[in-house]
Amino acid sequence: MKAPDFDYLRPGTIAEAIAILSEHEGEAQPLAGGQSLMPMMNFRVAAPAVLVDLSALSELRGITRTDTSVRIGAMTRYRELGDWANICTDLPLIATALPHIAHDAIRNRGTIGGSLALADAAAEMPALMLALGATIELMGPNGTRHVHADDFFQGFYDTACEADELIVAVDIPLAPEAKFGFHELVQRHGDYAMAGVAIKATSLTPLSGLRIAFFGVSDRALRVPALEAALDGTSGDEAAIAAALPALEAIEFEGDLKVSAKTREHYAGVALKRALAEMLA
Amino acid sequence: MTGPATIFDKPNTYIGQPTPRADAARLLQGRGRFVDDLQLPRMVHAAFFRSPHAHARILSIGTTAARAAPGVVAVYTGAELAEHVTPYVGVLTHLAGLRSAPQHPIAVDVARWQGEPLVMVIAQTRAQAEDACELIEADLEELPPAVDAEAALTADAPVIHADFGSNLAWERKVDVGHIDNAFAAPDVTIVEREFRFGRHTGVTLESRGTVCDFDPSEQTLTMHYSGQAPHMMQVILSRHIGVAEENVRVISNDVGGSFGIKIHTYGDEIAAAAAAKLLKRPVKFIADRMESFMTDIHARDHVVKARMGISAEGSIVGIDFHDLTGVGPYSMYPRTSAIECNQVLNLTGAPYALENYRAHGQVVFQNKNMMCQYRAVGHPIAMAVADGLLEDAARAIGMDPVEVRRRNLMRDDSYPRASASGMKLDDLSHQKALEKLVEIMDYDALRADQIKMREKGVYRGIGFVSMVEVTNPSPMFYGIGGAHIASMDGATVRLDAAGALHVSSSITEQGQGTNAILGQIAAGVFGVPIERVKVTTGDTATVPYGGGTWASRGAGIGGEAMLQAAHALKTQVLDVAGVMLQSPVAALDIRDGAVVDAETGAERITLDALARTVYYRGNELPSDLKPELIATRHYRVTDFPFVFTNGAMAAHVEVDTETGFVKVLHFWAVEDCGRVINPMLVDEQVRGGVVQGIGGALYEECLYSPEGQLLNTSMADYIVPMASEMPEITVAHIETPTKTSVLGAKGAGEAGTGGAPAALLNAVNDALSPLNTSIWQMPMTPERILKALGKV
């Protein structure tokens, strides 16, 4: 399982990087943490002609906090995010989720931008961005643009980021009064979830301002507005959840080697119930 | 078999001590010697173009582009290689009726499983070889594959070997007593279940691989081998590649896990050896992880329809079952793909006093990966069937499963005897093991806890297994059937001039501690500190001839040979000492590296002083004294086909009825493997084996599409046990030495894997029993448990 050959470039500026992506028209692949790309290349299911190493781009690093938001550079490693001084106070949902994401050695290299650009349906980070209502900052040959998380994850490994664009950063609005929930169903610690949910609520009693993002259930991380509406204004108790669960039918559940679509649907409900129960405990 | 009792009750005997392994040091410092660590001059690398189809006729193979690719040294198709390697057939005469077809290392006319090698590419680097494989143009005509074992014998199933007329490789029937009458008796309750066991595989962390080298000047072929049976490989290479056996050297150094996986004949490894001979330079082939999943032997694919009859008093009146197992398109060479089924027939119910036993086993060819022996061969199925039915029957008649076992296990004082299946048994302790198990697990407390938790809606279960394990096999296992597999092993012990002991043995090391126990036995029996013992294993050029390590035979057979050799050398050294010291030999002993006065322990002469006199200054010795400071002894089991061990195990689980997840809270194993040489090593074998068994019980399955494509070929899709989810495992020992040797040691390597699935199955069903459902399929995945619960 040796990777096929490629040209390796390590540009020093974003402009250079974008120019390379434009020039090679889909044959150039950005290399962020490599924790997803390298396995694909070792399996020879990905064979880009050019690998563009983003690690020299200082514009993609750093975590900065303003009064209203936290801006995380795309090349921020999971590990760096977890070590950020304010992670527990300002981004408690991410702090809760991080220990569930793969394992130490992967988190030491994997990046936030890389996870969002790949948008693996079972990955946690896209769902966290959805729950948090983050905005993704993209840069391409035509300049910078911002895409809200709700519009970013479009399909199976498909995002709003074009082949000649790079994710530069994510902006997460601060919400000091919000409450958060997170639950994933995995057979083994660190596995991709068989179903998972990340929840943000502006208040708990009753539930309101809900953003409920599922991962590991469909072709991408997603919210179900009808579900949020059904739970909005309720206490989130068993009866309220039971009444709201039919809204999950809006999701096109995926079956795979581990579980069928039907079981996934069941699991989505279980993850939701458990996350809400933990939030309300 | 007799021997001096003084061997075992002397101080510093090492036998029975939890002595740490000397081998640990270099492994912990990064100085292991695994096959892929080897860099030989002019070494080149092999990669394989493999069949993408489960069944296909090879119409043509285009190699022009591959041959021209950068770094490529050679390309061989199956037809080209067939001129240099003879095919092999995996049959043995004692498995009457077993048939298989000649198999080439690289397929010639027809590819019969997805992953079968079709072309070997040799290049300067593995990466270049893989690049070139992508340039192979294979024109393949897909043929209908046989991938449903249950349909394999129906009229419209594709027949893999037309000459055979069907896909039946082998079948065997056992019929003892009068089972139909027994089942028809008035107070007999019958439980009947269909068990399904998922095909799974070993996933050794070090994948299969070899470095082969050929020296044309001496016509010698050397295989650096990651495997368990170097002498067996020596014969296979000799016979099929055409090199005189004495010119084939097989060297096994560090092996990164084997568990039976690396004891079989793999076409890619044979092809690499042939390439070395043809190219006259070292060829390295290391299977990558995807290749491992696709081509390491698979095992344990069974559908068993079984019934047990039990009387109202809890007496098991009989077991009756049909076992269907799907193997690969050929029976594996040389150990055959029928042994696992044969073991199921031999071992089901073997711990119990049964008068009626009927079993029918059928082995069918499939266009799936090859199948053969994997740790605990057949035991997981046999124990799960018998003990699964036992606990099912216990629930049916409302009796405690421990009580049912008490009423049915063979009594400890009833040996020697035979099982209903005809296995000769002796020196077993089923009753004692069960009582010890019940004690160490505090069974009553667990049952009380179970009731309390159920009231809270938490479903915990306790499941047991009483089991036997096949160890220390005689020639009856393979040799009598015509296999060139030794059942006799040897040990050589040599005292050198510095007073150190150099020992070598024909058994082999894969991390279980073979070298350590050989050292302990030699040091303890002969009388030197263990640091003075240097152990050599694994090299056919330097060790005695033998079988290697498999079927849990190392300690019992290799250990006995070492004991005998060490004892013989001690006698020889004392003979010399007696003359040198003018003392009766009976008044002397060897302790801590010196010849001592047997009664007082006073040192008379150090071993190195004695040895230097012998080696350098023979003039000081009487000319009629012929000192021999080296001894070799061999050992084989003669009294029994196999020396059985016994164990009693239990699992405590909690089933999350919303998710189907099973948490293993704790596991206990009471093991009687005869005399324990190193209790720490035995404990760790049991623990590792249990976790491997948990893998098969809860997680592991090779999943095939209807077209015969293996769907899970990565560590993300094939689930193995990792640390977070595994329980603590409490191990206890009973020692009933086997009378077949002085050492009295039986084997312990496979018991954990053989018994754990049964205990897990029973624990899960015990947890589910208040919900009036049960599961009889392994792995017991969350989805299967949810289906049993009616949740999906």
Add this chain to the structure above:
Amino acid sequence: MSKTQDISLTVNGEVLTANVPVRMNLVDFLRHEAGLTGSHVGCEHGVCGACTIEVNGDTVRGCLMLAVQANGATVTTIEGLADSGRSAALIAAFTRRNALQCGFCTPGMLASAIAYVEGGGIADKQAIRDHISGNYCRCTGYQSIVDAIHDVVTEGASA
């Protein structure tokens, strides 16, 4: 048309310079170019943990990093941990507890273990299990490894 690049990195305290194929991964570089065969390859997709090594003070999967990405980096392998004495307590505990059998997972286990011990990991067996949950071992069943790491943490605490 193979593509190569010059790299320079410090491995176990020694500066190595080499011209490497850009597609060569770090663990293959260490094993076959630097001759440090102590690190092992188990899956080449980052799941088994056998290739876990220390780069710039953090554990990484050597199979998921290109050698060229380690240009300028400081790498420590199992050999370096032993030669420097950093793994001495773990080596003693692993030996005492027989926390290895075939030894193939051991380099990755030690890399993970030392990160736990040096990182202030607590003497809690489940926490230790979770920490090494990305390191596959087929031989031991993990208990002895957990016990060995637990020993070192408790010894360190009482030292």
